[in-house]
Amino acid sequence: xxxxxxPKEFSQNFQIAAAAAAVRDIRPILQNVKVSADKKNxxxxxxxxxxxxxxxxxxxxxxxxxxxxxxxTKRLREILALSKDDRLDLxxxxxxxxxxxxxxxxxxxxxxxxxxxxxxxxxxxxxxxxPAKTFKEMIRRTVFAVDQDSQRYALNGVYFRMxxxxxxxxxxxxxxxxxxxGTGECVGSHKAEQxxxxxPVLKLIDRALDNDDENVKIAVSANRAIFQYKHITFFSRLxxxxxxxxxxxxxxxxxxxxxxxxxxVLLEGVSNAMITTSESDSGVxxxxxxxxxxLQAQGREVGSSKIEIPISYDGTKKQTKIDPKYMTDVxxxxxxxxxxxxxxxxxxxxxxxxxxxxxxxxxxIVMPMV
Numbered sequence: 500x501x502x503x504x505x506p507k508e509f510s511q512n513f514q515i516a517a518a519a520a521a522v523r524d525i526r527p528i529l530q531n532v533k534v535s536a537d538k539k540n541x542x543x544x545x546x547x548x549x550x551x552x553x554x555x556x557x558x559x560x561x562x563x564x565x566x567x568x569x570x571x572t573k574r575l576r577e578i579l580a581l582s583k584d585d586r587l588d589l590x591x592x593x594x595x596x597x598x599x600x601x602x603x604x605x606x607x608x609x610x611x612x613x614x615x616x617x618x619x620x621x622x623x624x625x626x627x628x629x630p631a632k633t634f635k636e637m638i639r640r641t642v643f644a645v646d647q648d649s650q651r652y653a654l655n656g657v658y659f660r661m662x663x664x665x666x667x668x669x670x671x672x673x674x675x676x677x678x679x680x681g682t683g684e685c686v687g688s689h690k691a692e693q694x695x696x697x698x699p700v701l702k703l704i705d706r707a708l709d710n711d712d713e714n715v716k717i718a719v720s721a722n723r724a725i726f727q728y729k730h731i732t733f734f735s736r737l738x739x740x741x742x743x744x745x746x747x748x749x750x751x752x753x754x755x756x757x758x759x760x761x762x763x764v765l766l767e768g769v770s771n772a773m774i775t776t777s778e779s780d781s782g783v784x785x786x787x788x789x790x791x792x793x794l795q796a797q798g799r800e801v802g803s804s805k806i807e808i809p810i811s812y813d814g815t816k817k818q819t820k821i822d823p824k825y826m827t828d829v830x831x832x833x834x835x836x837x838x839x840x841x842x843x844x845x846x847x848x849x850x851x852x853x854x855x856x857x858x859x860x861x862x863x864i865v866m867p868m869v
Contacts, residue, residue, distance in 0.1 A: 500566025510579035521548035552618040552734040567612035621727035623718035625687030637668040646672030653740030680860035691719035695738035763835025773823035775804040
């Protein structure tokens with residue numbers, strides 16, 4: 500096999516593929532990336548840890564000779580990162596892989612590509628399509644709320660439900676819940692009602708997608724999901740288990756008037772208040788009074804803080820205590836220019852969950868600290 504390419508462009512594709520390579524010795528060969536070169540079809544990179552996988556077609560590569568090779572992830576990533584060449588020359592045979600630039604040459608040990616499994620292609624007739632920027636937003640607004648340490652495997656990923664034009668993404672760790680609704684096109688009567696996607700593939704997809712209107716195709720079957728975006732195909736096994744009935748946990752607030760606060764302003768206030776929290780006193784008290792929100796924190800052997808935020812509120816005084824990390828996590832993903840509607844606890848000393856919502860189909864629920 501013999502190919503030539505722009506190292507910067509090739510590196511971008513290689514980074515995407517390498518992110519799916521195994522990091523543990525499940526099968527040593529899976530810690531690498533497989534490259535396949537064909538003068539007719541171009542250059543394909545593949546990587547997998549058996550749970551997730553990626554196929555990336557590389558554009559603007561010149562194929563001198565057809566063939567396949569196994570590329571060592573760490574070494575080639577470093578070679579590409581340090582390259583100042585306009586073009587690199589990569590050639591491989593059964594014994595070694597050679598990478599040449601204008602003034603650099605590397606010989607790397609290789610393995611047989613025959614031992615590397617091929618990743619599934621996207622050939623579904625039934626699927627959902629959703630703009631990349633919408634899918635990225637759905638991931639970023641939910642993934643932080645996943646409980647990665649839970650023994651309940653269903654909480655280890657983000658739940659997706661795709662019915663008709665509605666696509667729901669939900670994550671919870673039992674103390675908070677994040678739900679983003681998006682819309683897409685349903686092709687071929689595709690439906691998914693219990694698709695729980697693992698964090699690694701969602702983070703990989705988030706990094707690979709551009710913030711554009713190019714559609715992502717999503718096809719879900721009994722135990723796996725396949726995604727197609729431009730020249731990249733993602734594969735993922737689904738997380739086992741059944742997701743809890745999350746809709747029942749969302750407080751009914753149809754008859755309540757929320758307090759509207761800019762996400763950036765609230766993030767700044769909470770970030771300042773949490774400066775004086777400690778490991779044993781980690782909560783921030785939210786006090787809603789006429790015309791203002793007061794954020795208070797007092798950490799043992801640390802000090803105290805009091806932050807005031809002007810708000811449009813003329814009701815009775817109410818307060819609740821919340822883990823500030825649960826607030827900063829969601830606010831960082833909102834974008835500082837967006838407003839959050841905060842529904843206050845019904846009781847004066849709030850022990851009820853706090854509901855927050857944005858006007859674009861986003862809902863966030865957080866339990867108070869007691």
